[in-house]
Amino acid sequence: MSLLEFLLRNHQEVVALTLEHLFLVAVSTGIAILIGVPLGILLTRKPSLSKPILGVANIMQTVPSLALFGFLIPLNLYLFHVKIVGGIGARTAIVALVLYALLPIIRNTFTGINGVDPAIREAGRGMGMTDRQLLFQVELPLALGVILAGVRVATVICVGTATIAAAIDAGGLGRYIFRGLRMNDNVLILAGAVPAALIAVAADLILGYAERAIRVGNTAGKRFKKIIWASGGAIAVLAIAGVLFFYSGKTSDRIAVGSKDFTEQIILGELLAQAIEAKTGLQVERRFDLGGTLAHEALVAGEIDTYVEYTGTALLAILKGRPSADPEEVHRRVKSDYASRFKVEWLEPLGFNNTFAILVRGEDARKLNLKTISDAARVSAQWRAGFGQDFMSRPDGYPGFAQVYGFHFQEIREMDLSLTYRALVDRQVDLIAGNSTDGLISHYRLVQLDDDRRYFPPYDAVPVVRQATLEKHPELGEVLRKLGGILTVEEMRQLNYRVDGEKRQAKDVVREFLLQKGFISEKDLAQQK
Amino acid sequence: MECLARGVLDTNAMDSEKSIEFQHVSFRLPDGRTLLSDLTLEVHRGETLVLLGRSGSGKTTTMKLINRLIDPTEGQVKVDGKPTLEWDPIQLRRRIGYVIQEVGLFPHLSVEENIGVVPRLEGWEADRIKARARTLLTTVGLDPDRFAARFPAELSGGQRQRVGVARALAADPPVMLLDEPFGALDPITRRDIQQEFRTLQERLQKTLVFVTHDVREALLLAHRIGLVKDGKMVLLGPPSDLLQSKDPEARAFAACVSDGELSGSPV
Numbered sequence: 001m002s003l004l005e006f007l008l009r010n011h012q013e014v015v016a017l018t019l020e021h022l023f024l025v026a027v028s029t030g031i032a033i034l035i036g037v038p039l040g041i042l043l044t045r046k047p048s049l050s051k052p053i054l055g056v057a058n059i060m061q062t063v064p065s066l067a068l069f070g071f072l073i074p075l076n077l078y079l080f081h082v083k084i085v086g087g088i089g090a091r092t093a094i095v096a097l098v099l100y101a102l103l104p105i106i107r108n109t110f111t112g113i114n115g116v117d118p119a120i121r122e123a124g125r126g127m128g129m130t131d132r133q134l135l136f137q138v139e140l141p142l143a144l145g146v147i148l149a150g151v152r153v154a155t156v157i158c159v160g161t162a163t164i165a166a167a168i169d170a171g172g173l174g175r176y177i178f179r180g181l182r183m184n185d186n187v188l189i190l191a192g193a194v195p196a197a198l199i200a201v202a203a204d205l206i207l208g209y210a211e212r213a214i215r216v217g218n219t220a221g222k223r224f225k226k227i228i229w230a231s232g233g234a235i236a237v238l239a240i241a242g243v244l245f246f247y248s249g250k251t252s253d254r255i256a257v258g259s260k261d262f263t264e265q266i267i268l269g270e271l272l273a274q275a276i277e278a279k280t281g282l283q284v285e286r287r288f289d290l291g292g293t294l295a296h297e298a299l300v301a302g303e304i305d306t307y308v309e310y311t312g313t314a315l316l317a318i319l320k321g322r323p324s325a326d327p328e329e330v331h332r333r334v335k336s337d338y339a340s341r342f343k344v345e346w347l348e349p350l351g352f353n354n355t356f357a358i359l360v361r362g363e364d365a366r367k368l369n370l371k372t373i374s375d376a377a378r379v380s381a382q383w384r385a386g387f388g389q390d391f392m393s394r395p396d397g398y399p400g401f402a403q404v405y406g407f408h409f410q411e412i413r414e415m416d417l418s419l420t421y422r423a424l425v426d427r428q429v430d431l432i433a434g435n436s437t438d439g440l441i442s443h444y445r446l447v448q449l450d451d452d453r454r455y456f457p458p459y460d461a462v463p464v465v466r467q468a469t470l471e472k473h474p475e476l477g478e479v480l481r482k483l484g485g486i487l488t489v490e491e492m493r494q495l496n497y498r499v500d501g502e503k504r505q506a507k508d509v510v511r512e513f514l515l516q517k518g519f520i521s522e523k524d525l526a527q528q529k
Numbered sequence: 530m531e532c533l534a535r536g537v538l539d540t541n542a543m544d545s546e547k548s549i550e551f552q553h554v555s556f557r558l559p560d561g562r563t564l565l566s567d568l569t570l571e572v573h574r575g576e577t578l579v580l581l582g583r584s585g586s587g588k589t590t591t592m593k594l595i596n597r598l599i600d601p602t603e604g605q606v607k608v609d610g611k612p613t614l615e616w617d618p619i620q621l622r623r624r625i626g627y628v629i630q631e632v633g634l635f636p637h638l639s640v641e642e643n644i645g646v647v648p649r650l651e652g653w654e655a656d657r658i659k660a661r662a663r664t665l666l667t668t669v670g671l672d673p674d675r676f677a678a679r680f681p682a683e684l685s686g687g688q689r690q691r692v693g694v695a696r697a698l699a700a701d702p703p704v705m706l707l708d709e710p711f712g713a714l715d716p717i718t719r720r721d722i723q724q725e726f727r728t729l730q731e732r733l734q735k736t737l738v739f740v741t742h743d744v745r746e747a748l749l750l751a752h753r754i755g756l757v758k759d760g761k762m763v764l765l766g767p768p769s770d771l772l773q774s775k776d777p778e779a780r781a782f783a784a785c786v787s788d789g790e791l792s793g794s795p796v
Contacts, residue, residue, distance in 0.1 A: 117631070120634075123627065123632070126598060126622060126625075126706075128618075128620070128650065129646075133650060225637075
């Protein structure tokens with residue numbers, strides 16, 4: 001599918017994401033102007049402050065955006081019982097964008113005012129202007145062009161950085177970029193990147209034009225200046241409106257379903273969401289695509305009510321517990337620890353285990369009669385293996401694996417996980433470590449060898465829900481418990497392949513699956529509408 | 530000839546009331562450099578005092594002490610009998626018209642708006658400000674219909690300086706300070722504008738403190754000349770004093786005036 005085709009086919013979503021993006025940028029730039037211009041003015045009055053303040057603003061700019069988001073999310077700062085920063089969503093993204101946009105605005109206000117011809121300032125003072133009159137009647141009007149140049153730089157920075165805000169569910173065109181990166185889909189990446197680049201170029205041109213127009217000391221420039229002040233005022237109003245919008249708190253009584261930021265998780269998020277919608281009549285808000293451990297943090301913070309977690313991930317990455325190979329034991333441990341530490345309930349496992357899968361070509365498995373990993377270890381002396389960087393470096397990855405099973409490969413090739421499948425099919429390697437639910441496993445007719453020594457920890461997928469939500473909506477727990485055992489590894493692979501391989505919408509794939517399983521009926525769907 | 534005689538005549542006829550007084554005034558920078566030391570002088574109402582001196586001699590410093598752009602480190606400056614430190618600086622400055630060499634017109638305001646700045650600060654009504662600006666443009670020899678709506682960037686150097694003078698006159702201040710107002714103009718324009726200014730000066734009867742390094746300008750406009758060198762007033766008196774003085778600095782300045790122009794002088 002070409003980019004143009006994609007944009008035309010999805011024009012509604014493209015427009016919606018573009019508007020979200022513009023809104024993020026306008027609100028952030030507006031707030032940055034409201035803070036940055038007064039700060040810049042303050043610096044011209046108290047020059048001793050200029051070094052520390054410009055220094056801090058400078059440092060802010062050097063912090064990588066993902067790191068800044070990561071730093072802001074757990075902060076949870078309140079002002080008059082209103083959350084200012086913390087958690088996922090546009091609120092935190094806007095705070096980060098404002099921090100990035102501040103430097104150029106403060107700096108240009110400062111240099112713009114300091115750059116006013118001293119003779120003009122002296123004339124003003126000599127004529128008996130007070131400091132305030134000098135500022136508003138002489139310095140600010142004359143510095144406007146330079147300040148505007150700072151706003152232009154800040155806006156362009158915001159347009160770019162706002163794409164990364166999609167990582168914390170702030171919306172915008174970054175959604176396409178992250179989705180595209182995840183699915184290795186260049187068209188999707190471009191569908192996010194090209195409109196974002198166009199916004200940046202347009203903002204640059206428009207503000208650059210305004211900047212040149214007002215620098216001319218003539219009648220046209222004067223009218224223009226009024227337009228600039230007017231639009232500045234409009235942006236400020238928008239900024240305040242945006243602040244009120246984002247800080248008015250969670251008004252609705254919806255169930256917020258989250259997901260991590262890969263295909264399987266989007267599918268599982270849809271699975272929970274559609275099951276809730278069809279069986280309870282509760283309104284569902286989808287907050288998908290949360291990177292890293294953001295989904296967990298959002299759940300604990302109460303910004304989402306439920307998502308699907310993996311037992312092994314919870315044990316190792318969140319509880320930092322000791323690995324165990326016994327699925328029941330792991331489930332028990334995370335269940336009791338989550339209940340006491342986070343007030344979060346683990347429901348019934350969905351039925352599949354998304355763990356490392358040791359894979360060989362189907363024909364080799366048949367020819368050599370390979371069923372278990374131990375079988376492969378015996379014949380592997382002449383084999384080459386292809387492993388992703390993750391598998392090579394993880395504590396439950398290659399080193400222990402080779403030791404437990406006694407593997408001695410002829411050669412190990414470390415490559416990107418997505419390339420290992422291709423390498424196996426093309427006979428460049430003979431064994432790879434994939435994920436057990438990868439859609440490509442069935443597509444390429446690969447065989448997953450049984451972990452007969454139970455080396456890999458279990459990663460059973462289980463819905464986790466806030467206890468508070470369960471108490472408030474008992475019917476929610478009932479529905480989600482019914483999802484227990486609904487998916488086999490093979491079925492999960494197929495669903496993943498339909499989205500990743502066949503490029504279908506997760507929403508449609510899940511609806512078909514639930515209908516086919518008889519979990520929901522056409523009648524349920526009709527009632528919803 | 531005429532210009533040299535003028536100082537003597539006017540001084541005699543002058544109202545003796547003091548407009549500006551310097552009493553043992555010194556000004557030192559924080560780094561200890563002395564820009565002005567122990568200056569004592571009086572400027573009478575309606576008098577034009579020209580401060581003459583080389584660049585860096587302390588002329589501009591003297592002037593800035595009058596409208597409190599700087600405060601004396603020793604001694605006191607009085608305006609209308611009241612020490613400047615007791616004046617509200619804003620009130621003081623609004624009573625004192627100020628014209629500087631760089632003019633300092635506000636580039637974002639039209640000629641009319643530039644002239645109207647102080648009246649606007651003083652809260653005049655828009656119609657009165659407009660009328661005043663047009664009157665003053667005529668006073669300084671610019672056609673209001675042609676120039677009122679222009680911006681400073683659309684004026685020649687001489688026109689800008691005229692607007693600068695008009696702006697300083699706007700609220701009809703009793704005192705005007707002029708810091709080398711014609712210094713940046715070409716010689717011909719300067720000559721014209723100096724002559725016009727002299728006519729204006731007689732009509733307006735204001736107390737003027739005029740800073741220049743141009744001895745001819747000083748001789749043309751001054752009732753009295755104060756010669757400043759290295760922060761000290763080396764000579765103070767009518768223009769004829771300058772030409773007769775034995776002081777080396779005075780002789781140096783007097784020598785700048787060509788013989789031809791001084792023919793028939795009382796020397």
